[in-house]
Amino acid sequence: MSRNGNPYKPIKARLERVIVESDDFSLKTFEFKLLEGNHFDYMPGQFCEVSVFGKGEAPFGIASSPTEGELLKFTVNKAGVVTTALHEAEEGMIFGIRGPLGNWYPIDKFKGHNVLVVGGGFAFTTLRSLIVYILHNRNEFGELEVIYGARRPGLLLYRDELFEWEKRDDMKLHLTVDREFPGWTRHVGFVPQVLERVAPSPKDTFAVVCGPPIMIKFTLPVLAKLGFEKDKVYTSLEKRMKCGLGKCGRCNIGEKYICKDGPVFSLAELEELPPDL
Amino acid sequence: MKRIAKSKLIEFLKSKGELWVKTREGFQQSDAEAFAGRASKSVKNMVLPREETLLVFFKPDGKNVDYDEIYDDRKRILFGLSPCDAKSIELLDLTFIKTSPTDSYYKQRRENSVLVVLACNSPSKTCFCKSFGYGPFTELGDVFLVDIGDVYLVKILSDKGKALLEGLELEDAADAELAKLEELKSTAESKVQDIGIPKDIADRLYANFESDFWEKIAFRCVNCGACTFYCPTCYCFDIQDVERTNWGWRERTWDSCMFAIYSLETSGHNPRPTGMHRMRNRIMHKFSYYEKIHGQHLCVGCGRCVDVCPTGFDIREVVKQAAKLEVTR
Numbered sequence: 323m324s325r326n327g328n329p330y331k332p333i334k335a336r337l338e339r340v341i342v343e344s345d346d347f348s349l350k351t352f353e354f355k356l357l358e359g360n361h362f363d364y365m366p367g368q369f370c371e372v373s374v375f376g377k378g379e380a381p382f383g384i385a386s387s388p389t390e391g392e393l394l395k396f397t398v399n400k401a402g403v404v405t406t407a408l409h410e411a412e413e414g415m416i417f418g419i420r421g422p423l424g425n426w427y428p429i430d431k432f433k434g435h436n437v438l439v440v441g442g443g444f445a446f447t448t449l450r451s452l453i454v455y456i457l458h459n460r461n462e463f464g465e466l467e468v469i470y471g472a473r474r475p476g477l478l479l480y481r482d483e484l485f486e487w488e489k490r491d492d493m494k495l496h497l498t499v500d501r502e503f504p505g506w507t508r509h510v511g512f513v514p515q516v517l518e519r520v521a522p523s524p525k526d527t528f529a530v531v532c533g534p535p536i537m538i539k540f541t542l543p544v545l546a547k548l549g550f551e552k553d554k555v556y557t558s559l560e561k562r563m564k565c566g567l568g569k570c571g572r573c574n575i576g577e578k579y580i581c582k583d584g585p586v587f588s589l590a591e592l593e594e595l596p597p598d599l
Numbered sequence: 600m601k602r603i604a605k606s607k608l609i610e611f612l613k614s615k616g617e618l619w620v621k622t623r624e625g626f627q628q629s630d631a632e633a634f635a636g637r638a639s640k641s642v643k644n645m646v647l648p649r650e651e652t653l654l655v656f657f658k659p660d661g662k663n664v665d666y667d668e669i670y671d672d673r674k675r676i677l678f679g680l681s682p683c684d685a686k687s688i689e690l691l692d693l694t695f696i697k698t699s700p701t702d703s704y705y706k707q708r709r710e711n712s713v714l715v716v717l718a719c720n721s722p723s724k725t726c727f728c729k730s731f732g733y734g735p736f737t738e739l740g741d742v743f744l745v746d747i748g749d750v751y752l753v754k755i756l757s758d759k760g761k762a763l764l765e766g767l768e769l770e771d772a773a774d775a776e777l778a779k780l781e782e783l784k785s786t787a788e789s790k791v792q793d794i795g796i797p798k799d800i801a802d803r804l805y806a807n808f809e810s811d812f813w814e815k816i817a818f819r820c821v822n823c824g825a826c827t828f829y830c831p832t833c834y835c836f837d838i839q840d841v842e843r844t845n846w847g848w849r850e851r852t853w854d855s856c857m858f859a860i861y862s863l864e865t866s867g868h869n870p871r872p873t874g875m876h877r878m879r880n881r882i883m884h885k886f887s888y889y890e891k892i893h894g895q896h897l898c899v900g901c902g903r904c905v906d907v908c909p910t911g912f913d914i915r916e917v918v919k920q921a922a923k924l925e926v927t928r
Contacts, residue, residue, distance in 0.1 A: 376842035571835030
């Protein structure tokens with residue numbers, strides 16, 4: 323039976339490149355090439371299950387954009403068994419990838435409108451995918467404004483790229499760190515505070531928010547205060563997952579499975595579900 | 600209705616393939632007479648086994664990996680499922696076959712199984728199948744049988760059943776035998792309860808998600824998970840890799856939503872940190888979420904969870920209490 327007939331069978335992938343992202347080595351970006359002539363189409367916001375054979379599988383949001391070519395990019399925090407094994411991996415090693423899984427940011431809805439991206443910490447991965455996608459199809463969208471923060475400069479993902487984006491005149495980028503840091507000349511303060519300071523207009527604008535729970539908690543009230551409506555604010559959720567197919571059971575909120583019905587939900591959709599995060 | 604001598608049918612089935620018979624304990628490879636009641640272990644063990652291998656992988660040099668999927672391709676005759684077993688398979692099919700993507704491992708095992716259902720002559724004290732719109736004599740499966748003594752009454756219900764019994768000479772049932780069936784049926788049906796599940800239970804539970812009802816019902820639960828393992832419809836699973844030198848396999852095993860580790864995240868955060876959270880999710884999955892997704896409750900009323908619970912937790916009581924909850928939302 324082919325892979326198409328077996329949703330649990332990964333595609334073979336070779337690790338092409340490892341990039342250390344953070345100054346504490348906790349975050350690395352892994353670029354994979356699918357082997358044996360395989361290719362899949364995906365959209366910003368989707369995720370994959372990456373197999374480290376012998377250790378297991380873990381779900382990671384796709385950090386690359388489908389507009390960038392064939393390499394699949396994942397930025398991984400070293401935390402458990404699978405992610406530790408990945409962090410120890412060398413370029414050229416063979417892994418397995420199942421995907422793309424889940425839904426994606428509602429790009430079709432965003433077309434012709436402004437997009438505000440609010441991100442914190444290492445939850446910036448699928449937001450990067452979204453930003454790169456929008457920049458590639460720049461004329462199809464209105465204004466693009468991005469607020470992104472981390473504890474300190476060395477924990478911001480994709481720094482070289484961020485600094486390139488800063489120079490562009492077709493997007494606005496606000497970078498922030500939690501506290502003053504030598505040589506840092508941009509915003510200082512938590513993401514919700516910077517959001518309040520920057521005060522983007524909700525007019526004709528969709529907001530996408532991803533970050534640690536504490537950031538989300540304090541960011542949503544600011545968005546509400548600025549006048550963003552709940553059906554125009556999107557976020558991407560995560561929970562412990564195994565199958566990624568809506569079958570193994572554990573990642574549900576109410577009758578929705580984050581792996582299958584999500585991970586992207588609007589605040590309006592989340593409000594219909596029981597508080598079970 | 601047709602009829603056949605018991606010994607003749609068993610001989611015939613044995614000649615047709617790998618025969619698994621439902622004894623009091625559960626399904627066994629045997630040529631014994633099937634037990635016409637609820638077995639200790641359900642048919643879940645036969646279609647979604649406690650553990651199964653999904654993939655085998657080889658790592659010859661620490662860099663390369665080769666792997667392939669492993670399927671259980673044995674064809675089995677499952678002989679003697681009770682109607683509640685058959686009903687539970689219908690419910691599992693909703694998740695594993697009828698919801699995309701189809702689970703190829705489950706589907707393979709399911710397609711390779713012929714379901715010979717045997718009416719339940721002796722329901723247990725905890726049986727409440729009647730609450731779900733069917734009963735111990737509901738005709739389900741590929742072939743439906745009634746044990747009336749030395750004889751099985753037989754009804755073929757599907758093409759698969761027809762193919763299984765091809766070449767077997769069935770006689771017409773005598774009037775006295777049909778009368779016996781009716782007698783057994785009404786006796787069995789009188790033994791099972793209808794607990795009166797409210798039509799709006801899905802919304803009722805949803806509306807009471809934050810009620811103290813859940814703390815009260817979860818109080819006696821010790822989170823052992825026995826209910827979920829014996830339950831014929833609890834299907835949650837785990838996937839783990841087992842590693843040996845240069846090779847290993849990926850296996851799927853039963854899991855239980857009653858365990859903390861089931862939803863524990865690597866960060867240490869657990870969205871369902873206490874027994875109350877986990878009990879609430881289990882009951883809501885059965886009586887609210889499944890109905891919202893598939894239009895049916897994820898329970899067949901077999902009563903096994905009531906029988907195996909070490910602290911006497913009774914799901915029938917929970918449903919009855921839920922019926923009294925106010926809908927405030």
